[in-house]
Amino acid sequence: MRQTGQVPILRVAGVLLVAIQVDLGDTVATALQEDVLEAIARTGSTGLLIDVTGLEMVDSFVARVLVDTGRMARLMGTETVIVGLRPEVAGTLVRMGFDVSEVQAALDIDEGLERLGCKVVRRGAD
Amino acid sequence: MAPTEAAEAKVLTREALPVRSEDDVVLVRRRARELAQRRGFDGFAQAAITTATSEIVRNALVHGGGGEATLEELDRGGRAGVRLTCRDEGPGVLDLERALRGGFSVTGTLGLGLSGARRLVDEFEVRSAPGAGTTVVLTKWARR
Amino acid sequence: MRPEDAIDRLQLDEREVRRRRDYFQVTDEDLARLASHRDLATRHNDEVIEALYQFILGHPESRAFFPDAATVARVKQLQRRYFLGLFQGRCDPAYAEDRVRVGATHETIRMPARLYMGAYAVYLELIRAMFERELEPAAARAAYASAQRLVAFDMALAMDTYVAAAEDTIVRHQAAVRELSTPVIRVFDRILLLPLVGTIDTARAQQVMETLLTRVAEEQARVVIIDISGVPVVDTKVAEHMIMTTNAVRLLGAKTVVAGISPVVAKTIVQLGISLTALETRGRLQDAITLALELTGRAPAGRQA
Numbered sequence: 001m002r003q004t005g006q007v008p009i010l011r012v013a014g015v016l017l018v019a020i021q022v023d024l025g026d027t028v029a030t031a032l033q034e035d036v037l038e039a040i041a042r043t044g045s046t047g048l049l050i051d052v053t054g055l056e057m058v059d060s061f062v063a064r065v066l067v068d069t070g071r072m073a074r075l076m077g078t079e080t081v082i083v084g085l086r087p088e089v090a091g092t093l094v095r096m097g098f099d100v101s102e103v104q105a106a107l108d109i110d111e112g113l114e115r116l117g118c119k120v121v122r123r124g125a126d
Numbered sequence: 127m128a129p130t131e132a133a134e135a136k137v138l139t140r141e142a143l144p145v146r147s148e149d150d151v152v153l154v155r156r157r158a159r160e161l162a163q164r165r166g167f168d169g170f171a172q173a174a175i176t177t178a179t180s181e182i183v184r185n186a187l188v189h190g191g192g193g194e195a196t197l198e199e200l201d202r203g204g205r206a207g208v209r210l211t212c213r214d215e216g217p218g219v220l221d222l223e224r225a226l227r228g229g230f231s232v233t234g235t236l237g238l239g240l241s242g243a244r245r246l247v248d249e250f251e252v253r254s255a256p257g258a259g260t261t262v263v264l265t266k267w268a269r270r
Numbered sequence: 271m272r273p274e275d276a277i278d279r280l281q282l283d284e285r286e287v288r289r290r291r292d293y294f295q296v297t298d299e300d301l302a303r304l305a306s307h308r309d310l311a312t313r314h315n316d317e318v319i320e321a322l323y324q325f326i327l328g329h330p331e332s333r334a335f336f337p338d339a340a341t342v343a344r345v346k347q348l349q350r351r352y353f354l355g356l357f358q359g360r361c362d363p364a365y366a367e368d369r370v371r372v373g374a375t376h377e378t379i380r381m382p383a384r385l386y387m388g389a390y391a392v393y394l395e396l397i398r399a400m401f402e403r404e405l406e407p408a409a410a411r412a413a414y415a416s417a418q419r420l421v422a423f424d425m426a427l428a429m430d431t432y433v434a435a436a437e438d439t440i441v442r443h444q445a446a447v448r449e450l451s452t453p454v455i456r457v458f459d460r461i462l463l464l465p466l467v468g469t470i471d472t473a474r475a476q477q478v479m480e481t482l483l484t485r486v487a488e489e490q491a492r493v494v495i496i497d498i499s500g501v502p503v504v505d506t507k508v509a510e511h512m513i514m515t516t517n518a519v520r521l522l523g524a525k526t527v528v529a530g531i532s533p534v535v536a537k538t539i540v541q542l543g544i545s546l547t548a549l550e551t552r553g554r555l556q557d558a559i560t561l562a563l564e565l566t567g568r569a570p571a572g573r574q575a
């Protein structure tokens with residue numbers, strides 16, 4: 001799929017998958033938001049999975065970009081799930097007083113896809 | 127008996143970094159993490175100092191028009207610490223009390239930077255006066 | 271405590287040594303005066319140390335720390351050097367570190383501070399006797415006064431070394447207690463239980479959250495049960511911490527169920543006007559586990575969906 005600066009946006013099982021692997025500068029984060037929205041418009045995907053396993057830090061700016069992207073996606077009819085948030089990042093966000101009530105999160109990509117209504121056959125599961 | 131004044135923080139290293147661009151914000155917070163790692167901070171403490179640094183340095187750039195960030199590795203009686211001193215010559219924080227309470231922002235963003243950073247660290251001080259710039263000093267100590 | 275750690279802890283730089291010297295009034299004159307008696311001290315070194323060890327080894331309690339002749343010979347050698355150190359005419363960081371090293375050595379063999387300090391009294395007495403025997407009364411008084419100040423400086427370093435070591439022990443124990451006070455138990459595959467017992471202050475709440483989040487990630491947990499039946503008072507602060515922890519757990523993709531809401535707690539929560547709508551709660555732990563099983567798609571026996 002399309003490559004934005006440093007963050008690839010893939011389409012997996014009818015869902016858009018964005019894996020953020022690097023510490024995002026503000027401009028890159030904002031650009032990513034635009035690219036994601038464009039990709040939604042282009043593909044008509046009803047699900048958006050943002051994998052933040054690679055993010056060592058989420059400050060109020062990045063958090064806001066993530067939450068806003070989810071809100072904007074919802075307006076376009078797309079549900080967003082964040083996966084792979086690190087324990088220390090989750091702890092930091094709530095400690096800062098960040099309102100996370102709107103954020104949908106899942107443990108990993110498999111569960112994220114499940115949450116978005118995709119059937120995933122888990123190895124080892126019945 | 128020997129004097130029993132609380133041990134003072136010893137500065138092990140100090141480096142000053144410019145805050146002129148967005149890339150500088152990334153560089154300073156990355157450096158803060160490196161120092162925290164080197165000082166043996168656990169993951170949560172590393173995330174705390176990195177995130178607080180990011181907030182304060184971004185504020186210096188966005189609201190203060192840029193400035194300088196100084197990072198120090200500290201030791202106080204065997205306890206490791208990292209301190210950020212971020213200085214700008216901008217307009218100063220207009221309503222400091224309100225800004226520290228959180229949820230207040232002139233740029234329409236979240237307004238959780240200052241208040242959030244304060245919650246993440248062990249020592250936090252803002253020196254600011256209208257027209258006279260802003261200096262934020264924050265320190266995070268490793269858990270013993 | 272290792273000598274290097276003790277030295278590190280006491281932060282004996284120029285300034286700190288200066289501060290200590292000022293407090294004990296160890297002047298340059300004192301140091302010069304003692305240095306002028308270096309030859310005297312060298313001549314009497316063996317005799318002073320022999321007398322000191324006669325005292326130490328004469329007491330069953332302190333003798334126990336010196337099990338064999340080799341050890342005694344070794345520490346005597348150290349003590350001779352230590353004694354001459356008083357007459358080197360300097361009292362700087364290197365000197366202070368040397369002193370800490372000796373204190374740390376005694377702490378390492380777990381010699382009680384009482385015995386260690388007791389030996390100092392004898393030591394001073396021996397020094398006084400030496401001066402009185404060898405010098406004019408006025409000179410002896412002056413030399414002894416100088417020695418007293420410097421030895422007091424040394425004693426303080428020894429004490430501080432002991433205190434630092436004790437603090438370290440306490441901190442280590444605190445860390446152990448902290449671990450124990452946050453026992454996260456895996457009750458079923460991907461279901462964790464955290465039985466909270468005791469008072470929850472902000473520091474502990476933070477610790478609990480960090481431990482819990484780490485375990486949720488490690489165990490790939492889907493449900494966390496926090497049992498608060500062991501928490502004596504549930505007030506607004508505790509409720510806030512619960513909500514915060516629940517939110518953080520949710521960000522990892524897991525759910526939290528709070529169990530152990532007693533009638534008293536339920537009453538307090540309603541009377542305080544605390545909104546717990548964000549939390550899934552249950553009275554009995556059993557019911558919370560049932561809910562957790564349902565939430566993980568494993569309806570308990572007899573209630574198959």
Ligand SMILES: Nc1ncnc2c1ncn2[C@@H]1O[C@H](COP(=O)(O)OP(=O)(O)O)[C@@H](O)[C@H]1O
Binds near residue numbers: 186219230233236
């Ligand atoms: N260095 C600074 N110089 C001037 N004003 C500042 C500075 N830092 C913070 N402020 C003021 O404090 C407010 C709150 O800051 P913050 O909590 O970081 O929120 P945000 O940056 O999202 O607006 C800012 O909107 C701004 O008015």
Ligand SMILES: [Mg+2]
Binds near residue numbers: 184
């Ligand atoms: Mg800000």
